[in-house]
Amino acid sequence: MRIGAIEAGGTKFVCGIGDEEGKIEEKVSFPTEQPEQTLESIIEYFRDRHVDAIGIGSFGPINIDRTSRYYGYVTTTPKKGWSGYPFLKKLESEFKVPYGWDTDVNAAAFGEATWGAAKGLDSCVYYTVGTGIGMGVYTEGRLIHGLVHPEGGHILTRRHPDDRFNGLCPYHDHCLEGMASGPALEMRWNRKSEQLPQDHEAWEIEAFYIAQGVTAAILMLSPKRIILGGGVMKQKHLFPLIHVNVQKNLNGYVNASEIVNHIEDYIVAPLLGDNAGLCGAVALGLQALLEAQK
């Protein structure tokens, strides 16, 4: 089977081909331009590649409500030119194959659940900590959508006692994304997060905030694993700091051995690494193909 995959990001698009085992056979990447131009590059890439289905994990917000006439549209993104763009419809008019369509973070959660760090489990939460903070939720064997889609990056946080920063989210004071995304680190400390040394106080404060998102996910959704990906989480020393902060927050209340005794195996990095997004899109495409064959 040849599954086309699109990881649609606000900065770059990755297109590729994967198989039913999640193996990526090839991929290309190009910067996100205006929608028409970007679509042209995608269509050109897939034109002679003869895929059986296409899966798309997209930046958002997007419409994923199958009953809506705006299903497949990008909705209120501040990204210039993309707001109200009928992304999926444009592709559908070009290639007559089944389509999987979901948020980038739901795709990543699904990819990790199918082939990665949550393989064999029927639930996981995936947080990405990058340019923004997003949350994908997979539970009882399926992705959660709800009214719109979960927005776990915008939960309100308790302020760290040593932190004077108000956050950079235009909608909320001290929401998780506003306090802990890569750009928030950069604004607070006046340098790129990549350049902050490991022993900088920034990381304890960062872990304090991320742990609040993780704690909320544990309490609200009770996932069997939590996966933390995105650029900022490349700082692997954050993991033990987050583990300690989550334990402090829960204070033994959630009495599961996975958390109390083995938290390092419970809150983990993505196993699919840099292919997490693309593999997730393959998983969405594969699911759409299997559904169409029923």
Ligand code: ADP
């Ligand atoms: P995006 O969220 O746009 O898909 P990323 O997940 O790579 O992309 O996130 C980009 C953000 O992560 C930027 O703010 C960048 O400064 C930060 N970042 C990327 N790599 C690292 C790293 N190794 N250490 C710390 N921060 C990083």
Ligand code: ZN
């Ligand atoms: Zn916010």
